[in-house]
Amino acid sequence: MNNLELPDYVSRVQRDEPFCFECHPGVSCFTHCCRELELALTPYDVLRLRRATKLHSREVIDRYVIIEQTCNDVFPRLYLTMVDDGNASCVFVSKEGCTIYSNRPGACRAYPTGRGAIMNKQGEIEDVFVLLKEEHCKGFQEQKSQTPLEYVTDQGLDSYNRFNDKVAEILQHDEVRKGKTFTKTAINHFTLALYDIDTFKDRLIACSLPDTPPLTPEQVELFAKDDEALLSFGIEWAKKRLFG
Ligand code: SF4
Ligand code: SF4
Incomplete structure (x- = not known):
């Protein structure tokens, strides 16, 4: 990944590089980031939605998931449904916050960090972290300091990342890179x-x-x-x- 390719508000950050950030109900922007977003879902995210809703996986997909596959996509992409309330709010947000907090998707846990799982030439998965400092996010004015690795652990992302790495072995398989359909x-x-x-x-x-x-x-x-x-x-x- 090259820094020059990233938007202004996104920067590469080392896994052990501290940054100040905290999100809590007292921030003025609380739940702002649960609106007008495109939330891609991984297989493990859908498993956790199923756990949160106690529904059959088919029912979870029918109620809460949009599946898209353009002619350029090798695999389908799944997104969380947003509500048509004028703010394109997440279907699970309330005034008090996330109603499925303990089972929220990995992208919600990771924000404002982003982790890329990239397969190197030796076929090993490598972590790459970025920090998203968006204008609306006031959490960066808080004093709590942590590194991306600490943040990932605090947010309970380990099992999400473990499954994402397994799925990456399919999505980034050598044969797919060579054009297999x-x-x-x-x-x-x-x-x-x-x-x-x-x-x-x-x-x-x-x-x-x-x-x-x-x-x-x-x-x-x-x-x-x-x-x-x-x-x-x-x-x-x-x-x-x-x-x-
Ligand atoms: S799942 Fe929860 S944390 Fe994620 S966008 Fe929806 S309300 Fe926000
Ligand atoms: S915008 Fe940032 S500080 Fe505000 S609720 Fe979202 S993550 Fe928390």
Whole structure:
């Protein structure tokens, strides 16, 4: 990433470089950043929305997610729905703040930092951090000092990043970089296994997915109670379907 390519309010920051920032209900801009935003959702974000709403993953997608795929996109992009209230507010914001705070998406946790997971030539994931100092954000006037690495931990981003790194192995796969594209069926399988995990589980149990052996009784029991284990399985399954 080159600094020259970044907008004025975005700057590269080292992982151990302190910055002053704090967000709390006392700041004058409280919840301003929950409006007029394009909030891209990762598979782990959708898992956490499902946990917050206690809905079936299909229902979460139908109610709260917009799926887009232009002809230039190899994979679909998922966004959180905004409300048509004149401010394009997030569907989960209230006067008191975020109504799904403990399960809010990774991008909400990370703001005003941004983390890029870039795969280097050795095939290893490397962290790159940026700081977004937007005009409306008054949190930078607060005195709390922390480094990007400390902020990531404080905001509970570790499990989000762990899953994002696994997904990056698909999105940034060497074959994708070289121009590989996929059939509609393969993309449907990708979306199913990574985002609609309840339907994926039902289809695994019904043995209705191609080239997939039946689940063992231990897997059935594990996936019934551990949605993160199910998502990990889904990511690996999708990777095999897409790249063999
Ligand atoms: S999910 Fe919560 S923190 Fe994120 S934009 Fe919506 S209300 Fe704000
Ligand atoms: S704009 Fe900044 S300080 Fe204000 S609510 Fe959002 S993150 Fe917090």
